[in-house]
Amino acid sequence: MNQSLPALLCLNAGSSSVKFSLYKVANGSPELLFGGQIEGLLTQPHFKAKDVQGNLLNERQWAKPQRRAEAVEIILDYVKAEAKGYQLKAVGHRVVLGGTEYAHSVVVDEAVLAVLDHYAPIVPSHQPAEIEAIRLLRESHPDLMQVACFDSAFHRTKSELADLYALPLSYRDKGLRRWGFHGLSYDYINTQLPQLDQRLATGKTVVMHLGSGASLCGLVNGKSAYTSMGFSPLDGLMMGTRCGSLDPMIPLYLMSQYKMAPAAVEKLLIKESGLLGISGISNDMRDLECSAAPTAQLAVDLFVYMLAQQTGTAMASIQGLDGIVFTAGIGEHSPLIRAKTCEALAWAGVEIDATQNASSNHQAHRISSDHSRVAVWVIPTNEEIVIARDTWQLINSH
Known part of the structure; x- marks a missing residue:
């Protein structure tokens, strides 16, 4: 990739799919270049990439299942090949639960990963896959910044009462709270309402x-x-x-x-x-x-x-x-x-x-x-x- 124009890769890793979007940054604001996904990882993986208008850019299919590590590398290779003229600066990951520790997005290090591991059993269909994608990229591309963006963070403004279950308070301190999710979606809607x-x-x-x-x-x-x-x-x-x-x-x-x-x-x-x-x-x-x-x-x-x-x-x-x-x-x-x-x-x-x-x-x-x-x-x-x-x-x- 050319070293002149910054680009950001967004990943949303699920149990059997990995969705991605590549953004360029122009005048300080991210703008979508293209996006897509690999779905059906556990059966017959299917890769699709589309441009901003929804036109098909690339499509591939495999007869055998692919590991998530392979899927992430396929996406990275495609991004590097197609996004000439841009420098990939960081990867932003959708992560479902950041707990009380993270009310905002955060740069990932080992301490952050330890917190995410702690909460993974609460969301077994989502969080383990998201953590795995982060670790795979940290291992294969250690110089690439990783950012965790949390679905739970938007709801950290709720009152203490709105967080509580009627259980002994010791369980609240063990993480049994009304966390709330889909926060990235609500955050976006919230930015649109004023206009x-x-x-x-x-x-x-x-x-x-x-x-x-x-x-x-x-x-x-x-x-x-x-x-x-x-x-x-x-x-x-x-x-x-x-x-x-x-x-x-x-x-x-x-x-x-x-x-x-x-x-x-x-x-x-x-x-x-x-x-x-x-x-x-x-x-x-x-x-x-x-x-x-x-x-x-x-x-x-x-x-x-x-x-x-x-x-x-x-x-x-x-x-x-x-x-x-x-x-x-x-x-x-x-x-x-x-x-x-x-x-x-x-x-x-x-x-x-x-x-x-x-x-x-x-x-x-x-x-x-x-x-x-x-x-x-x-x-x-x-x-x-x-x-x-x-x-x-x-x-x-x-």
Whole structure:
């Protein structure tokens, strides 16, 4: 790479995929060059890279599984080959949980990794893969700065009460707190509100991050005051394959009465429940919306019911509601879920404009009616730009 123009690589390592984005830095602000992912690492890995307009730049497939180390190196080799004229300055990683230790993004060293290892058992589907990607790059490219950007950090502004479970306080000190997640997405939405709707930026807003993983965040004057996810990303809303809020006695009952091993219960709650478990068809909302099966409709209805229920909890926690923001895959692309959710919240003064809601507008746009007491927006999220922004700031501060 040429030594003149700085570039930043953002990585999001999952259990069977690694997503990446490369940003150039022009006039002090990161700008996307291209991005992509390797998915299906455990089966037949598939690599795709696309430019800013979504045009396919490169595609490859392998017949045999690839280790995560191989996937990371494939991405690095591709970036180096394609991003001529840029100098890779650092790699920013999405990391789910940074605990009380990290309320902001941080440059990774061995002490940071020890903290991340400590919290890894709380998020076994995410954190171990993220840590592995960091360690692989530290070993293969020791001079390349690594930055950890945390999904939990945005929620460190919540009150102590909003963090607590009604357990002996000694367990709080052992890490049993309502951490909250999807913070990179909420951070991005929070940066967009001042230019879109000043009332929501300074008021009381519920942001709904609705994707395969789903949660909501109650903002008060631009700071997180409530979130539906708790100790782990399993809590709160119904999700693609995760159950969401559950009576704590249920796992104990399954183990004692049905002799299910802890690993089997974990698999049930994380991988076999949610939309997939109720419908018996799919974990993808798009499939369920197109299906005439009664169980598909039941899954959609339960998703909306739990979303409206959690919104009520958020309203009580933040003492009001000035606005709602829909974001992420379902939030941005499902007029049906938006309409059903707002109908369930009509009692709170929520009313949408059906034409605006059905619009194929992919930019941020307001969908509430002129008569709605509560403003309702659809705002596309961008977690990667938050990672790039924080990474660049840390480069400059070092």
